[in-house]
Amino acid sequence: MAATGAAVLAALVAYTVFMRWVVGKPPHWAEELPQLILVWTTLLAAIACTRHRSHLNAGLLPLLVHSPGARRALGRVTDLVLLLMLLVLAKAGWELAMLTMAQTTTALQMPAGIVYLAVPVSCLGMALMQLEHLFTRGDTP
Incomplete structure (x- = not known):
């Protein structure tokens, strides 16, 4: 999913650069759509x-807490x-x-709340x- 989003974003930016510098007419959504994606x-x-616990972390816990049981308990508390x-x-x-759902974005004329909806969806x-x-x-x- 992330790779698809990055590929779409790269394609949109490349298209926007081409339209702006070669054709001389950037698309009206050149700022908003890539930002939304x-x-x-x-x-x-x-x-x-x-899911994969691949966020950055300092890795200090094993240095500070030597007991595997204590590390597991602390990990559970952290998860909670x-x-x-x-x-x-x-x-x-x-x-x-x-x-913000009643407001619309400038270029795409879509509800501004769609951008912010990414926060509760991803947090859930x-x-x-x-x-x-x-x-x-x-x-x-």
């Missing part, structure tokens, strides 16, 4: 990163805190999306991944 692609890709924060962020994102997806982490018995970082 970038936001949605990035936030949806964060769900996959959460992340789950709660993602749910709070999803609620705030939903409220912002609904607040990441929250589901955190739930999976909480209820599986595998080692947590």
